[in-house]
Amino acid sequence: MKGHEMTNFVTLDDFDRRLLARVRRNNLEPARVTAEAVGLSESAVLRRLRRLRAEGVIVADVAVIDPARVEPRIVLHVQVEMNTQDRKVMEAFQHAMRASPEVQGAWDVTGETDYLLTVAVRSMQDYEAFGIRELIPEKGVRGFKSMIVIREVVGFDPARVALER
Secondary structure, rough: OOOEEEEEEOOOOHHHHHHHHHHHHOOOOOOOHHHHHHOOOHHHHHHHHHHHHOOOOOOOOOOOOOOOHHOEEEEEEEEEEOOOOOEEEEEHHHHHHHHHOOOOEEEEOOOOOOOOEEEEEHHHHHHHHHHHHOOHHHOEEEEEEEEEEOOOOOOOOOOHHHOOO
């Protein structure tokens, strides 16, 4: 998924918001069930979903996998400070983070650091290899701080990502 710019907003009505709330929780729900729940016909639901995908509101239909059920891993949050604000250096760093399989999320942030990363690895040796490969001065990194996640308190829950106002 590409970064989102704050332009080209799509106007959503109440039906769109209710529809998005449903598919955010379960995008495999049959259209007839969704239609009944949001108060539209099945064909109107399908038409709106096609439009929301075409307009880039719905950017992906994905499965949320619980990594703890698949393989052991260590999750870290990493604050990265860059040594320059040069656009080309920043874009190259962002591209490298998108390409790195260890990076589960990356945000350009304000404050003392420039980027906040969520990194998942199998071992501290894997994290060390990631740091040596990606978080180096040659890639514009001045320094970084790592925080190891002890336990997840609130995980990703599609139902918590609300569009309703």
